[in-house]
Amino acid sequence: MNKVTPIDSEMLARFEQGYEARPALQVMSNAISRTALPDAAFVPAAAAKLQMDFSVLVKTNNITNQKQSGRCWMFSTLNVLRQRVIEKCKLEDFSISPTYLAFYDKLEKANLFFENILHFADQELDDRETFTLMGNPLPDGGQWDMAISLIKKYGVVPSWVMPETVHSTGTAKYLPILTRKMREDALELRALVRAGKDPAARREEMLAGIYNALRILYGQPPKTFDFEYTDTDKVYHCDRGLTPKSFLEKYVGNDFDDYVVIISSPIHEINRTYCQPFMGDVVEDNMFWLNLSQEELEDLNEMGKNDFGPTPLDFSWLATDKETDEVMLRMEEYFISRENYHEKYEAALMDMTQCAFIRSEEEVTQNKVLDDGEVIQRLRTLTHLKNMDYWKISRAVWAASTMSRAVLKRVDAENIPIRAQQIVVPILAVGLCYDLESEAVSLIAKYILMFVAMKSAPDDAIRAAFCHHCENYIALMEYYAPSEHCMEATTRT
Numbered sequence: 001m002n003k004v005t006p007i008d009s010e011m012l013a014r015f016e017q018g019y020e021a022r023p024a025l026q027v028m029s030n031a032i033s034r035t036a037l038p039d040a041a042f043v044p045a046a047a048a049k050l051q052m053d054f055s056v057l058v059k060t061n062n063i064t065n066q067k068q069s070g071r072c073w074m075f076s077t078l079n080v081l082r083q084r085v086i087e088k089c090k091l092e093d094f095s096i097s098p099t100y101l102a103f104y105d106k107l108e109k110a111n112l113f114f115e116n117i118l119h120f121a122d123q124e125l126d127d128r129e130t131f132t133l134m135g136n137p138l139p140d141g142g143q144w145d146m147a148i149s150l151i152k153k154y155g156v157v158p159s160w161v162m163p164e165t166v167h168s169t170g171t172a173k174y175l176p177i178l179t180r181k182m183r184e185d186a187l188e189l190r191a192l193v194r195a196g197k198d199p200a201a202r203r204e205e206m207l208a209g210i211y212n213a214l215r216i217l218y219g220q221p222p223k224t225f226d227f228e229y230t231d232t233d234k235v236y237h238c239d240r241g242l243t244p245k246s247f248l249e250k251y252v253g254n255d256f257d258d259y260v261v262i263i264s265s266p267i268h269e270i271n272r273t274y275c276q277p278f279m280g281d282v283v284e285d286n287m288f289w290l291n292l293s294q295e296e297l298e299d300l301n302e303m304g305k306n307d308f309g310p311t312p313l314d315f316s317w318l319a320t321d322k323e324t325d326e327v328m329l330r331m332e333e334y335f336i337s338r339e340n341y342h343e344k345y346e347a348a349l350m351d352m353t354q355c356a357f358i359r360s361e362e363e364v365t366q367n368k369v370l371d372d373g374e375v376i377q378r379l380r381t382l383t384h385l386k387n388m389d390y391w392k393i394s395r396a397v398w399a400a401s402t403m404s405r406a407v408l409k410r411v412d413a414e415n416i417p418i419r420a421q422q423i424v425v426p427i428l429a430v431g432l433c434y435d436l437e438s439e440a441v442s443l444i445a446k447y448i449l450m451f452v453a454m455k456s457a458p459d460d461a462i463r464a465a466f467c468h469h470c471e472n473y474i475a476l477m478e479y480y481a482p483s484e485h486c487m488e489a490t491t492r493t
Helices: 009-020 023-031 044-048 072-089 098-119 128-135 144-154 175-194 200-218 244-252 294-306 321-336 346-357 361-366 372-379 390-412 418-433 438-453 458-466 472-476
Strands: 225-230 236-242 261-263 272-275 288-291
Touching (some): 009 200, 023 200, 072 098, 072 144, 072 244, 098 144, 098 175, 175 200, 225 244, 236 244, 321 346, 346 418, 346 438, 372 390, 372 418, 390 418, 390 438
Antiparallel strands (some): 272 288
């Protein structure tokens, strides 16, 4: 599975053209818009042939009429995100369309199913992986990772832009039909591979068929829309020409890489990151879970309540060479250990932390804060940055100046100590010089500021700053790629 076939904009455009070229599909869509698919497909003549007398009669009660779809994971994710829109726009209520995401969820899951079928085409049908895949080709269920993958790729829209249909709220009525179709397609794809033929063209035709079915069942996902609302102050707003992605960026935010799913499985090795192969929805995006002990989960819960608790931020002291060497030695030991070593971040973290201890006498005695030019000169004294291009360092410092306010606000919005103001731009700039992601740089800088002020032993401070907080696992571990790990369980080593 090193090479996958993702659904891209060109493929979607071909699907849409194919759908529009068949007017009968729109007629079918209109016919079942308010009628469940089994009811629309009802044939009275066939029903007349059925005999309703049985030798054994099982008495049952009436079935309650409730919306049935396995989208709890999607609704819970969207309920978290919609609160951002409510707060940003000052709304009494707001909802994000689950139908829009469900459309692409089914399309992406179908693509992933075909991908997996091709991957295991050399297996027999009763082998474990193939048997499992064929058992449920198009599942309803999911989790946070899957919802986020869809949101990052396709964006979101308000619920009224793509409302629910009778089929989106009652998936059990059509899923068996699509399941049977996909099993038939899987058998055909397997036969093509075993015959030594290229299945790519036929696979896209099959996926186009799924797309057509979803258009009939769910409707057409919008490309642009207007966002009109009246806030709690009775002020009318209208934002025109939004796309699902631009709405996401403007009203919801796109900081999802700041989060990682944490699990606690005692039967697997602790402090490893696991990828569940052949699961999810978006084929080019993997699901990863960090396995922690129960004790660490409890620590995270407590630390999250107060963001490192009552430890005061006191940056009044000037570190001696001995103190600096002690901390750097502890950090070096920490990062070269098997479970914590990280090639991508180690050098940057060491230099960022080293830079946090550098202060002139003028900075200590007169509380001087370096300007951008002085920060540039300081960075050029660092061993690993001496030979770096001047303009690259300059651009990093300018970007760091812009980022610094947000980082300081996250540390202590009301009482920002002078030492934090003095060192935040230099340490941010160092991280940017190493070409780390800006989100990771900001996060690391935040914890370096906290780390420098810790009153406990260096070992404990390092663990608290770089290991114990859930956000850090995004920053301190690799940004994994399917091709790098072949969709298998991975570790930080």
